[in-house]
Amino acid sequence: MARRLTQQDIARMAGVSQTTVSLVLNNRAEGAVRISPETRERVIRVIRETGYIADPAARRLAEGRNRILGVFTYEAVFPATSADFYHPFLVGIEECTEEAGCDLLLFTSARASGGRRRIFDQDSRVRLADGCVLLGHTVDRDDLARLITDQIPFVSVGRREDAGGPVPYVGADYASAAGALVRRAVALGHRRLVYVGAGAGAESWVDRHRGFLDAVTRLDVEGVMVNATPGADPPPGTPGVGPPGVQGGAPDMDAVLGTGATVAFFEEQADAVAFVAAARHRISIPADLSVVTLGSATRPVRSDIDFTGFRIPRREMGRRAVELLTGVIESGGTPQELLPCDLIEGSTLAAVTGGGPRPPAS
Amino acid sequence: MARRLTQQDIARMAGVSQTTVSLVLNNRAEGAVRISPETRERVIRVIRETGYIADPAARRLAEGRNRILGVFTYEAVFPATSADFYHPFLVGIEECTEEAGCDLLLFTSARASGGRRRIFDQDSRVRLADGCVLLGHTVDRDDLARLITDQIPFVSVGRREDAGGPVPYVGADYASAAGALVRRAVALGHRRLVYVGAGAGAESWVDRHRGFLDAVTRLDVEGVMVNATPGADPPPGTPGVGPPGVQGGAPDMDAVLGTGATVAFFEEQADAVAFVAAARHRISIPADLSVVTLGSATRPVRSDIDFTGFRIPRREMGRRAVELLTGVIESGGTPQELLPCDLIEGSTLAAVTGGGPRPPAS
DNA sequence: TGATCATGGTAATGCGGATTATTACTGGGG
DNA sequence: CCCCAGTAATAATCCGCATTACCATGATCA
Numbered sequence: 060m061a062r063r064l065t066q067q068d069i070a071r072m073a074g075v076s077q078t079t080v081s082l083v084l085n086n087r088a089e090g091a092v093r094i095s096p097e098t099r100e101r102v103i104r105v106i107r108e109t110g111y112i113a114d115p116a117a118r119r120l121a122e123g124r125n126r127i128l129g130v131f132t133y134e135a136v137f138p139a140t141s142a143d144f145y146h147p148f149l150v151g152i153e154e155c156t157e158e159a160g161c162d163l164l165l166f167t168s169a170r171a172s173g174g175r176r177r178i179f180d181q182d183s184r185v186r187l188a189d190g191c192v193l194l195g196h197t198v199d200r201d202d203l204a205r206l207i208t209d210q211i212p213f214v215s216v217g218r219r220e221d222a223g224g225p226v227p228y229v230g231a232d233y234a235s236a237a238g239a240l241v242r243r244a245v246a247l248g249h250r251r252l253v254y255v256g257a258g259a260g261a262e263s264w265v266d267r268h269r270g271f272l273d274a275v276t277r278l279d280v281e282g283v284m285v286n287a288t289p290g291a292d293p294p295p296g297t298p299g300v301g302p303p304g305v306q307g308g309a310p311d312m313d314a315v316l317g318t319g320a321t322v323a324f325f326e327e328q329a330d331a332v333a334f335v336a337a338a339r340h341r342i343s344i345p346a347d348l349s350v351v352t353l354g355s356a357t358r359p360v361r362s363d364i365d366f367t368g369f370r371i372p373r374r375e376m377g378r379r380a381v382e383l384l385t386g387v388i389e390s391g392g393t394p395q396e397l398l399p400c401d402l403i404e405g406s407t408l409a410a411v412t413g414g415g416p417r418p419p420a421s
Numbered sequence: 422m423a424r425r426l427t428q429q430d431i432a433r434m435a436g437v438s439q440t441t442v443s444l445v446l447n448n449r450a451e452g453a454v455r456i457s458p459e460t461r462e463r464v465i466r467v468i469r470e471t472g473y474i475a476d477p478a479a480r481r482l483a484e485g486r487n488r489i490l491g492v493f494t495y496e497a498v499f500p501a502t503s504a505d506f507y508h509p510f511l512v513g514i515e516e517c518t519e520e521a522g523c524d525l526l527l528f529t530s531a532r533a534s535g536g537r538r539r540i541f542d543q544d545s546r547v548r549l550a551d552g553c554v555l556l557g558h559t560v561d562r563d564d565l566a567r568l569i570t571d572q573i574p575f576v577s578v579g580r581r582e583d584a585g586g587p588v589p590y591v592g593a594d595y596a597s598a599a600g601a602l603v604r605r606a607v608a609l610g611h612r613r614l615v616y617v618g619a620g621a622g623a624e625s626w627v628d629r630h631r632g633f634l635d636a637v638t639r640l641d642v643e644g645v646m647v648n649a650t651p652g653a654d655p656p657p658g659t660p661g662v663g664p665p666g667v668q669g670g671a672p673d674m675d676a677v678l679g680t681g682a683t684v685a686f687f688e689e690q691a692d693a694v695a696f697v698a699a700a701r702h703r704i705s706i707p708a709d710l711s712v713v714t715l716g717s718a719t720r721p722v723r724s725d726i727d728f729t730g731f732r733i734p735r736r737e738m739g740r741r742a743v744e745l746l747t748g749v750i751e752s753g754g755t756p757q758e759l760l761p762c763d764l765i766e767g768s769t770l771a772a773v774t775g776g777g778p779r780p781p782a783s
Numbered sequence: 784t785g786a787t788c789a790t791g792g793t794a795a796t797g798c799g800g801a802t803t804a805t806t807a808c809t810g811g812g813g
Numbered sequence: 814c815c816c817c818a819g820t821a822a823t824a825a826t827c828c829g830c831a832t833t834a835c836c837a838t839g840a841t842c843a
Contacts, residue, residue: 115548116481127546146499154497157497162527162528179472183474185474
């Protein structure tokens with residue numbers, strides 16, 4: 060390959076020193092060092108004529124930064140199965156990165172021997188970015204801890220528990236949203252509510268469950284729980300955003316109906332879809348039983364049901380993550396934010412009419 | 422930020438020189454330089470214990486490459502409007518990049534003053550990548566030319582005409598696909614075919630039209646044309662892959678029907694959708710008029726019509742682009758490939774029955 | 784008239800790692 | 814006893830750019 064043009068070349072052509080070229084290029088002529096307008100002009104002309112562009116690697120090496128933001132995901136970002144899931148985040152991330160005049164480095168390479176991605180394998184390119192956004196299902200605790208101890212600027216999309224120190228994140232306020240939905244249900248006369256899901260493991264599940272429980276307690280109504288993920292507790296990893304398609308079995312319909320609750324809160328929309336499909340011929344929704352989903356489709360499930368629930372502000376989370384990240388890069392800190400989720404009116408939550416659903420036919 | 426660990430540090434800890442560390446790290450002990458097994462082991466241990474990772478920028482500066490592949494697009498990759506369009510390409514690109522053990526650099530920053538993206542603005546990070554994939558609608562001729570003269574390894578997704586030299590690309594074989602569809606139509610008895618579209622401007626349009634014309638000529642049937650992009654010739658840029666939603670007006674229904682053709686070939690699926698929607702109450706498809714689309718949805722148009730046409734192998738194109746790119750990076754060359762498009766049987770192409778469509782009611 | 788200072792620019796150095804040239808030592812062969 | 818080959822590892826450079834320390838010149842001032 061033809062040798063690239065360097066500042067040295069420009070310097071020669073303009074009859075000045077490499078230093079001068081660098082100075083001109085970076086407008087560093089304010090303080091101690093001065094460049095005469097004529098010289099400056101001459102250098103600028105040569106630069107323009109030759110179309111010289113500084114080598115980003117050398118630049119980064121010398122000044123320590125890059126204007127490159129990294130995005131790390133533990134799964135492929137683009138595959139069809141999770142496309143719907145990741146896409147909104149990426150939209151937000153790209154938008155904001157572009158506004159910041161940065162480029163985006165997707166760490167697609169990092170594969171540990173086991174097959175799972177790891178941030179810190181030998182020759183990882185993480186350090187090439189000024190900082191990075193963590194996206195995805197499972198975040199390895201060790202990776203997280205190392206990011207912290209190494210003081211690599213990063214922001215996680217999705218709340219994460221401490222990992223040898225507080226983790227900077229921007230999450231969705233599942234707890235509040237779940238609480239709001241509980242209040243709404245109670246306002247409609249519901250007094251016995253069932254939570255269908257794991258309620259543990261991933262931070263996002265914990266948060267939903269906590270919001271549910273808090274509200275139920277505060278409003279002094281009955282809240283019961285039906286586990287929807289048999290044989291999956293505790294999950295091996297620590298999902299924060301919510302994995303596309305990791306849960307196991309469908310929720311036990313009889314168990315849900317057997318609680319005598321008048322409204323069911325589903326942790327995962329996919330479970331709600333399965334439940335409704337199965338229960339449709341036995342009960343009427345929402346007449347016999349109201350159904351609320353805690354978050355919009357995480358797993359790619361198609362359904363024409365207009366569930367009552369809330370929208371996870373994924374795009375905003377992506378945007379905000381980048382905003383926070385640039386802040387961290389500039390001035391450090393450990394921002395932790397939860398973004399509000401819009402409630403979705405839907406049509407599966409109605410006022411209590413009769414005495415609740417029929418008990419299972421058994 | 423805590424200063425990062427350097428080879429110098431490792432060297433000190435292991436009681437050797439920086440050179441030795443580098444040598445061990447890169448397994449460069451085959452030829453002239455030798456490292457004893459004990460020393461090597463000692464260095465390796467320190468590296469493992471400290472978790473040292475080489476600075477990618479320094480590495481790139483010294484050895485000239487990075488294992489980073491760039492992706493340049495003239496529009497945002499992720500925005501909702503073009504999501505469906507770009508996504509398959511990106512899936513392929515990511516897959517293949519991951520297999521190659523590379524990372525992906527998305528050039529989201531490059532914004533010219535005018536607002537459009539440019540590859541070569543001042544402080545572009547293009548050179549950080551070992552090479553790059555060009556994706557998208559319009560590719561600036563100057564950018565293209567410069568990529569060539571600068572000898573930056575790149576591969577365009579979508580055929581491109583020469584720009585001061587041959588352009589490496591992987592495109593879709595629109596010409597063959599269009600020709601095959603023409604043959605199929607003729608086999609079903611069609612003798613008068615109309616091409617609806619621009620047939621010029623973007624390479625992809627030119628190719629479709631050429632395929633249509635060649636086949637029509639060879640089979641000695643009548644081929645006519647109806648321009649579907651009023652006031653848009655010639656297009657300002659040179660789209661190669663196909664732009665999401667750039668064309669202007671809908672095709673003129675009367676003009677199409679007025680040709681007396683028994684089958685219409687639509688350059689853009691979106692036009693076909695619009696046409697069918699408008700014509701539905703006047704003619705029956707395919708009884709009165711067969712409709713063929715030359716390529717799957719480019720613009721994000723939802724339609725439940727099962728058009729006869731072909732599938733653009735976007736994911737494969739993405740994959741292949743990366744494969745070719747790594748080849749170019751390794752050993753240069755100017756690969757140019759067209760990938761076949763699968764025909765889609767569909768239900769809008771039928772045998773000729775009557776005497777063609779009724780003329781417009783006018 | 785020599786000290787002081789503003790002006791305009793350059794030489795030198797560092798960033799972290801790869802590579803090449805060179806050194807230090809040991810054992811054999813002549 | 815000296816030279817050479819082989820082994821093990823290091824010093825010195827370079828990659829391209831940013832930055833700091835330093836120098837040369839002419840004007841100003843006491």
